[in-house]
Amino acid sequence: MQNPVTPRTLYDKIWDDHVVKALEDGTSLLYIDRHLLHEVTSPQAFESLRAAGRPVRRPDATMAVADHNVPTSDRSQPVEDPQSRLQIETLEANVKEFGVPYFPLRSRQQGIVHVVGPEQGVSLPGMTIVCGDSHTSTHGAFGSLAFGIGTSEVEHVLATQTLLQKRSKNMRVRVEGEIAPGVTAKDIMLSIIGRIGTAGGTGHVIEFAGSAIRKLDMAGRMTLCNMSIEAGARAGMVAPDETTFEYVRGRPFAPQGEAFEQAVAYWKTLATDEGAHFDEEVVLDAAEISPSVTWGTSPEDVLPITGTVPRPEDFADPAKAERIRRTLAYMGLEAGQKIAGTPVDVVFIGSCTNSRIEDLRAAAAVLKGRKVADGVRAMVVPGSGLVRHAAEQEGLDRIFRDAGFEWREAGCSMCLGMNPDRLSAGQRSASTSNRNFEGRQGPDGRTHLCSPTMAAAAAVTGTLCDARDLLEPTMAEGAA
């Protein structure tokens, strides 16, 4: 425990408030407020629990939903793939046996666990939140400590509601100033990862701060925190403020009435104190951030859309040069070529990074009155059934369908290609997801990560392109 007069960070405060016991070896037993479960990383944990005859300690702090493996086509049909079906049925049997709250596949609340948790008010400020998925960092947008765990840790949390953890270091990434029109939270985050690298945050929890972050809505903050893991960080966080409280107010599982006001009073104490120590600090000028896209097979391979692909010979380190060469070969790109103008085969708008209603609105703003280019397969996979429904109420589905997009059911889908939504070998995608690893979206598939705005623009022109050209009112006629 720290002396109360020592200025503390947001992370320090949440950590301190969840230490069940500090152990001699420097680790702490940390209490977990929310445990989110999905079908892929939980079956083995339940199996071990059953074998040991242990109950789920706190079903009332747990929530389950199937997302990774679910088909995003017609939900009225049974799941075709027998292995996927078994995994979903296993989750359903487990939540029933252990009394865990669950949003069924055919309910409107079903969706990607990192969209559903916030949407339902299950994920709240000041909490510790874990899930057997690395993108659990998403929930840090609320000013919670949220991180991904493995299946053995899932079992540990199910049985004990705690985790043994070592305190991480504090890192602050400040983005100051105004972002330019056409620049989104995704571009901010890609720029951050491009700057600090995929291991830049290793061993740290990142607090995102600065005037540009304060102005982001919750969807933008979730996009930012979601990809903290792509910078290697244990978690990403944004201090809770009025934007956060307004988002949370009235959500089904949030505190209601007087209890909400009391919770807000507590949440307001969580912001980092003046003078608190950060082990690392990085500052970005928001005005310098352009619409961005990845060119390679690591999320740190980021370029402004106006940029050119690196040349191996520009790197003195032979290992680095070799990696560039290998990456260019995999991606089917020429050293030094402009990234804009690269033709795409598939456009994917979805994933826990960018599948919220705000993301769909941003994409629809580009697509309105336009058509998907010939030969491009374009799909929208909303983050939840509720997002899908809300989009239909607003008429966004019409804009997507009229443009030639597939309008699908909620799930993880082509972000990781576990279900039938996959790239085939050599296909190139503009994708609003979070990882461009080799084979991530399908064996030998080529992924370019970008914002929903940029993905929509790529769908229209059939190439990676600067979405700002389509957003300019004067250009709109000619570009369509």
Add this chain to the structure above:
Amino acid sequence: MEKFTRLTSVAAALPQENVDTDQIIPARFLKTIRRTGLGEHLFAGQRYDADGRENPDFVLNKPAYRKAGILITLDNLGCGSSREHAPWALLDFGIRCVIAPSFADIFYNNCFKNGILPIRLPREQCLALMEDASHGENARLTVDLEKQEIHRPDGEVVSFEMDPFRRQVLLEGLDDVAQTLKNHEQAIREFEARPSRAWVPSTKQPGRPQSVIGSKGEQA
């Protein structure tokens, strides 16, 4: 969990940075409800061609390394997805020790939970061990967790750092859950009873129906 004390084995070198968990075990093989049987899909993208034939150039397909018990890579091993299927696949293949200059956090944790020893060593030492590994069967490494040493084929000894608690867990093959319940049950109960925790709502029953979706208050 199987104990880890001492291992003598051939080491396979994969001289790449950022070997991510999608490479170690691609997502399409995660549709299992078991921990076992993933070894055949380990590094599937590099190990097999599109028709499922072995790529003879990939290290784990070369005769000398088909029974490798140690894997050596460059920086940031295990980055990306939290999937514990990555250590399960390594273990199922027979790899009990992974060596790299640095690891991604979640993968590093997951190794310990499965009796796999992850060792951090400076890059130069990793490169030296990779050079040993290139001699295949003729150059076995011995990893001694008790002494925190790696014995190279030429007799040289490389020491490594290890967190004492994690070391003990591996040496004894301890079950984390049983340990926590045995040692900390009382502390957990006391924590749960703290008045400061009264604000945390239940996930069992919503306090009210859904009315908003996004951040700008659309009606559902």
